[in-house]
Amino acid sequence: MLRAALIGFGSTGKTTLFQLMTSAKDSARAPHGRTEASIGMSKVPDLRLDRLTAMYNPKKRVPATVEFSDLAAPGSTGGVKTLVDVAAYKNADALVHVIRAFDDPAVTHPAGSIDPARDAQAMEDELILADLGVAERRLDRIEKDLRKNRSAELERERDVVTLCRAALEEGRPLRALDLKGDDLKRLRGFQFLSAKPLLIVINLDEHQLTGNGQGAARLSTAAERTGLTVFLARAGTAAAAVCAKIELEIAQLDPGDAAAFLADLGLAESGLDRVIRASYDLLGYISFFTVGEDECRAWSIPRGTAAQLAAGEIHSDIARGFIRAEVVGYDALIARGTMAACRDHGEVRLEGKEYIVQDGDIINFRFAT
Numbered sequence: 001m002l003r004a005a006l007i008g009f010g011s012t013g014k015t016t017l018f019q020l021m022t023s024a025k026d027s028a029r030a031p032h033g034r035t036e037a038s039i040g041m042s043k044v045p046d047l048r049l050d051r052l053t054a055m056y057n058p059k060k061r062v063p064a065t066v067e068f069s070d071l072a073a074p075g076s077t078g079g080v081k082t083l084v085d086v087a088a089y090k091n092a093d094a095l096v097h098v099i100r101a102f103d104d105p106a107v108t109h110p111a112g113s114i115d116p117a118r119d120a121q122a123m124e125d126e127l128i129l130a131d132l133g134v135a136e137r138r139l140d141r142i143e144k145d146l147r148k149n150r151s152a153e154l155e156r157e158r159d160v161v162t163l164c165r166a167a168l169e170e171g172r173p174l175r176a177l178d179l180k181g182d183d184l185k186r187l188r189g190f191q192f193l194s195a196k197p198l199l200i201v202i203n204l205d206e207h208q209l210t211g212n213g214q215g216a217a218r219l220s221t222a223a224e225r226t227g228l229t230v231f232l233a234r235a236g237t238a239a240a241a242v243c244a245k246i247e248l249e250i251a252q253l254d255p256g257d258a259a260a261f262l263a264d265l266g267l268a269e270s271g272l273d274r275v276i277r278a279s280y281d282l283l284g285y286i287s288f289f290t291v292g293e294d295e296c297r298a299w300s301i302p303r304g305t306a307a308q309l310a311a312g313e314i315h316s317d318i319a320r321g322f323i324r325a326e327v328v329g330y331d332a333l334i335a336r337g338t339m340a341a342c343r344d345h346g347e348v349r350l351e352g353k354e355y356i357v358q359d360g361d362i363i364n365f366r367f368a369t
């Protein structure tokens with residue numbers, strides 16, 4: 001399951017977006033502590049799961065979920081550098097920076113003016129500063145340990161963290177470093193914030209959202225208008241444009257009315273759909289499905305995940321006792337209409353634990369208990 005943490009300065013629309021993403025009806029449940037997050041779940045919209053559910057008519061339909069966390073505003077600047085130890089940030093797979101682009105005299109901006117590019121950079125600087133503190137503390141520790149005890153692994157770690165520190169000192173986020181394999185693994189334990197993929201959510205005025213064409217064109221216009229184009233082109237960065245307040249109001253209508261309002265605004269998808277899709281694209285996540293009369297279910301995994309690891313997403317016992325995976329592609333199943341027909345046409349494949357799961361695979365794992 002993907003975990004995303006909302007970050008941003010005060011009054012940018014984080015809690016409004018959180019409610020939109022998780023259908024949390026009232027903000028009363030948001031905690032007041034600085035370091036305590038509200039946690040909510042989003043159901044990942046997926047038309048393929050809808051069709052599979054129609055085919056199997058199962059007792060349960062279980063979509064993939066994304067966990068969002070929203071922190072009560074930690075101060076007037078929303079600074080994260082004092083909050084590096086917040087579990088919600090450290091454990092996140094991605095950070096979602098909500099940036100205020102909407103202009104509303106009734107909502108004061110802590111910095112006194114609306115400037116999305118300034119805010120994007122200011123938050124980046126905060127993440128970098130927070131990581132610099134972590135890197136320096138770790139380096140001190142490593143040097144001490146090396147004096148007692150030389151080890152090749154510790155020396156390698158020192159070199160990698162030194163590399164990180166140098167980048168951070170130059171103001172570069174760690175997501176821009178092209179670290180690979182074991183070096184990447186060495187860093188994982190630190191949970192560096194600037195290493196995490198970053199989704200920028202541009203929170204627009206209603207008229208900015210509607211007047212700007214559709215889909216990708218709408219987003220690039222929004223980026224240009226807000227001066228974020230260059231920022232968004234950076235490594236490990238993606239964007240979505242929303243109008244959190246209006247979209248939350250729409251989401252609280254009956255589904256039929258909501259669809260009509262979205263169409264009026266020229267929005268093909270809800271804000272929830274757009275933000276989740278952008279998160280999946282950013283992280284390179286794909287879905288596979290398990291189907292049956294009891295349950296049709298979507299699971300999300302990073303692209304490139306091998307079958308045995310994917311099985312572990314369902315249960316560690318299935319990964320441990322993995323024998324093989326019976327796999328049929330989504331399109332094949334839809335075209336044939338039933339699993340039996342796919343079998344007859346030799347379209348159900350037997351795959352081993354190294355098989356790389358593909359987006360839309362329908363999988364039945366065989367395992368020994």
Ligand SMILES: Nc1nc2c(ncn2[C@@H]2O[C@H](COP(=O)(O)OP(=O)(O)O)[C@@H](O)[C@H]2O)c(=O)[nH]1
Nearest residue numbers: 010011012013014015016102104107243244245
């Ligand atoms: N006009 C306008 N106001 C918004 C929008 N999104 C949020 N707000 C308002 O801005 C204020 C702060 O929003 P909130 O979600 O609590 O911000 P947070 O401090 O980042 O969690 C609230 O009064 C919201 O209703 C928007 O898209 N347009």
Ligand SMILES: [Mg+2]
Nearest residue numbers: 014015072073
């Ligand atoms: Mg809030």
